[in-house]
Amino acid sequence: MANIVNLDRVSKGYGAAGPLLTDVSLGLDDADRIGVVGLNGAGKSTLLRLLTRTEDPDDGRVTHRRDLRVAWLPQNLTLKPDATVRDVVLGTEWLAESMGAEHEWAGDAGVRAILDGLGMAHLGLDAPVGPMSGGERRRVALAALLVRDADLLILDEPTNHLDVGGVDWLARHLLGRKGALVVVTHDRWFLDAVCTTTWEVADQTVHAYEGGYAAWILARAERERVAAATEARRQNLLRKEIAWLRRGPPARTSKPKFRIDAANALIADVPPPRDTMSLQRLATARLGKQVYDLEQVRLHAGPKTILDDVTWQVGPGDRVAILGANGAGKTTLLRLLAGLTRPDGGRLITGSTVRAAFLSQELAELPSELRVLEAVEEVARRVRLGDREISAAQLAEVFGFDDRRLWTPVGDLSGGERRRLQMLRLLAGEPNVLLLDEPTNDLDTDTLAALEDLLDSWPGTIVVASHDRYLIERVADSAYGLFGDGRLVHLPGGIDEYLARTTGRPAPGRTATPAAAATTAPADGTGMSAAEARQARKDLARLERQVGKLEQKEAALLDQLAANATDYGKVAELDAQLTQVRAEREQIEEAWLALADEIPAG
Template identity: 85%
Template sequence: MANIVNLDRVSKGYGAAGPLLTDVSLGLDDADRIGVVGLNGAGKSTLLRLLTRQEEPDDGRVTHRRDLRVAALPQALQLAPDATVRDVVLGTAWLAEGMGAEHEWAGDAGVRAVLDGLGMPYLGLDAPVGPMSGGERRRVALAALLVRDADLLILDEPTNHLDVGGIDWLARHLLTRRGALVVVTHDRWFLDAVCTTTWEVADQTVRAYEGGFAAWTLARVERERVAAASEARRQNLLRKEIAWLRRGAPARTAKPKFRIDAANALIADVPPPRDTMSLQRLATARLGKQVYDLEHVRLDAGPKEILRDLTWQVGPGDRLAILGRNGAGKTTLLRMLAGVTRPDSGRFVAGTTVRPAFLSQELAELPGQLRVLEAVEEVARRVRLGDREISAAQLAEVFGFDDRRLWTPVVDLSGGERRRLQLLRLLAGEPNVLLLDEPTNDLDTDTLAALEDLLDSWPGVIVVASHDRYLVERVADTVYGMFGDGELVHLPGGVDEYLARAADDGRPVPASGGGPAPAKASGMSAAQVRQARKELARLERQVGRLEQREAELLDQLAANATDYARVAELDAQLKEVRGEREQVEQAWLTLADEIPAG
C-alpha cells in the first residue's frame, strides 16, 4: 500500500465555536476503507473538507500525493436547475471538490447501471434536475462520483435518501471499487459492511480503530472500561486523602504539606461530567387487547394506490418494521395508523386505550419561536420517568439538553438536536403506541444507540418505517414489505428476504435456487429464529445487569478498603457475579452462532 494523504499536526476551529480539531496527525493509504464516526458537531465534515483541501487548517499541514484524483460528495449540493442528469453525471454542471478535469467517464450503460442501483431506474439521462426532490438530486450527484475513476472517494452521509435496497447495492459496489474510501455515515450496518478502519472524531482529536462499527464499539467499551478502572482507583485515593486531611491537627503542620498539595491537585483534576444522552423508559398508559384491526382496507395517496383489500391486525406488544422503496407508501400507512388520515374504504378500528405518537420526518412541526425548555413544557411540565415524576427541565437533561442548551431557540438547534427534541416532545406525552417514520435521520451513532436502548425496553407497540437495517434488526420482531403492488407482505426472513423479493419485483423467494431466507438455510423455522432472537436479547439484558452489579461491588470494595471482613465478603460476591456473567456470555455466544445472519 502507498501513502496518498497526510495530516501533520493539524488544527481547525471556527470563531466563537472554538477549536474542533487540535494537533491531529493521520495518514491515508491507497487501499484504505475508512468510516468516520462521532457526535453531531464533533468535526467529522470539517475533517473531510481538510482531507480534500477544500479548507486549509489553522495550524499544521495537509499533503497529497502528486496527481492525486479526489472525488467528494459534500452534504450540501448546488446544482443548476436547468441542468440534466447527463450534465451532472458527465460533469459539465457539477464537479466534486478536488476532482481535476482529467478523468475517464463510463459510458451511458455504466451510468444507467449506477442509477438503477441507486433506486432511480425510471430516470432518463435527459431529465432536468430542477424539479427533482432533494433526495433525487443527491442520488444523481452520488452517481456522478461512482461512474468516474478516482484515487480517493470521500462521501459525507451517502446513505441519506437511499432505501434498504439502495444501501445494500452501494455497499456491494464500493467493495468492488478500487482506490481509497473515506465515508461519514450514521448507518451502522453500512459501516460494518464496507469499512476496514474506523476513525472516531471526539474531544478535538481523531482516534483510529481497526475494523468497522462492531469492532469500534468493542474497542471503545474496552477503552472506557480501562478508564473507569483508573478513575475508580483515583477516586479511592481522593477519598483517602480527604479523610486524612479531615483528621485535624496533623493536616495543619508543615510536615505533611506535600500530601495536602497532592490532595488539592486531585480535587482540582476532577473531570467535568460528560455531555451524554441517557434515554430511559417512560411510563406508558396500559394497552387493552385491541390495538389496530384492519379489514379489506383500501388506502390511496392521491391517484396512487397504496394498499388494496388489506386485512391486518396489530396487537399489544407487537414490534413491527415496514420496509419499502421511497414512495412505496410507508409514510401514508403510518399516517393512517396515527389517525392523521382515514382509509378510502374498508374497516379500520383503533383500540379505545390506544394513545399513538407519530414521529414524522418533518422537523417543521417543531415550534421554532420557542426555546428548548418551553417546547417541552408545551407538551408536559411534569412527566413520569420510570417510577418517579420529573420536571420538563430534568427530562430535557435526560435527552442531552444541559443547562446551557435549555434556553436555546429551537430554530438555532442543529438537525440532530431538533430530531432529539422532536422525539423528546413525542415521548413526553406518555404514549403506548410509537409510530416512527425514519427515526434515525440526523442522529449520530451514540444517540442511535441510546434510542435503541429505549426501544429495547419499550413496553408498548412499535411500528417503524426505516431504511436503517441495523435499527430494524435490533428493535423489530416482525418485518413487512411494501413493493408498490398494493400489498403488505409478511417477511419471515427479514431484511434479506425483502432484498431478495425487491430484486425479483416483490415475488416470493423460491424454496430452492432463489436465495432462501437465512432462517431456512440454518435449519431453524422463522418462529424459532424469532424466539431465539428474543432469548438473545434477554441474555444481553442479563449481562448488562451483571456488569452493573460488578461495578457496584467494585465501588463498595474501594469504599471499604480498610475493613478486611467486609472486603472478604464483597470479594466473594464479586467472584460469584463474575462467574455468572461468564456463563451468561458463553450462552449468548453459543446462541448467536446458531441464529442465521440477517
C-alpha cells in the same frame, strides 16, 4: 499500501464556536476504508473538507499525493435546475475541480446500472434535475461520483434518502470498488459492512480504531472501562450495545472467536436487550386488546395504489418494521395509522385507548422562543417510561442535551438537535403507540444507541419505517413489506427476506437452485467451490484452536512473570518468550482474518 493524504498537526475552528479540531495528525493509505463517527457538531464534516482541501486548516498542513483524484459528496450541494441527469452524471461542470480534467466516462449501460442500484430506475438520462426532490438530486450527484474512477472517494452521509435496498446495493458496490474510501454516516450496519477502520471525532481530536462499528463499540467500551470509571451510565449503555451485537443476526456473530471472548467477558452479566413477555403484559394493560385493525382497506397516494384490499392487525406491544423502496407508501401508511388520512375503502378500527405519537420526516414547528428544557416541560415536567419515572431534564439528557444545552434557545439548535427535541417532546406526552417515519435522520450513533436503549423498556406498540437496517433489527420484532402492488407482505426473514424478494439474491441460509448446492459450483461469487469452502472452514477452525493454545500459553507466562518478579534474569527470559508468543498469535490472527474474508457467507 501507499500513503495518499497526510494531516500534520492540523487545527480548525470557526469564530465564536471555538476550535473543532486541535493538533490532529492522520495518514490515509490508498486501500483504506474508513468510517467517521462522532456526535453532531463534533467536526466530522469539517474533517472531510480538510481532507479534500476545500478548506484550509488554521494551523498545520494537509498534503496530497501528486495527481491524486479525489471525488467527494458533501452534505449540501447545488445543481443547476436546467441541467439534466446526463449533464450531472457525465458532464464536468460539477466535479471538474475535484476530479481533474481527464476522465474515462462509463457507458450509458454502466450509468443506468448505477442509477438503478440507487433506486432511480424511473429516471431517464435526459430528465431535468430542477423538478426533482432533494433526495433524488442527491442520488443523481452520488451516481456522478460512482461512475468515475477516483483514488479517494469521500462521502458525507451517502445513505440519506436511500431505502434499505439502495443501502445494500451501495455497500456491495463500494466493496467491489478500488481506491480509498472515507465515509461519514450514522448507518451502523453500513459502517460494519463497508469499513475496516473507524475514526472517532471527539474532544477536538480523532481517535483511530481497527474495524467497523462493532469493533469500535468494543474498543471504546474497553477504553472507558479502564480509564473512565466515573462514566458508569454511559458504560452500561455501551455494554448493552455489545450485548446486542453479540446476540444479533448471524452475520454479526461470525467474528473471530478470540474477539468474541473479549466481548463475552464484558457482557457476561448483561441481560437481553428487552424482556418481551413483560413488555407485552404492560402494553396490554395500557392498550387493551385492540390497537389497529385494517379490514379490506384500500389506500391511494394520488393515482398510486398503496394498499388494495388489505386486512392487517397490529396488537398491544407489537414492534413492527415497514420496509419498502422510496415511494412505496411507507409514510402514507403511517399517516393512515396516525389518523391524518382516511382509507379509500374498507375500514380502519383504532382501539379506544390508543394515544399515538407520529414522528414525521419533516421537522415539526417547534417553539423557537423557548429554551430546550422549557420546550420539553411545556409538554410534561415528569415522564413515566415503563416502570420508571424521570424528570424532563433527565429525559433531555438521554437525548444528548447536557446541562449547558438545556438552556439553549430552540431557534439556535442544529437540524440534528431539533430532531432530537422533536422526538423527546413526543415521548414526554407519554403515548402508548409510536409511529416513527425515518427516525434516524440527522441523529448521531450515540443518540441512536440512547434511543434504542430507551425503547427497550418502553411498554407500547411501535410501527417504524426506516432504511436504517441496524435500527430495524435492533428495535422491531416483525417486518412487513410494501412492494408496489397493493399488498402488505409479512416477512418472517426480516430484511434479508425483503432483499431476497427485491433483488433475486437468495436469503442467507437458502439455496437459489439445486445447482447452487453442487460441490463444483462457485460459492457466493467468491470463486471458491463448495469443497474448497469446506476445507477453508476446517482451516479456520484449526487456526482458532492454535490461537486458543497460544492464549493459554500467554496467560501461563504472565503468571510466571508475576511469580518471578524479583528474579531479573528469569523475568528477561520469560519476557522474551512472551514477546515471541504474542507475535505468533498476531500472525495467526491475521491469517484467520484473511481466510475468513475469502469464505462465502452461509
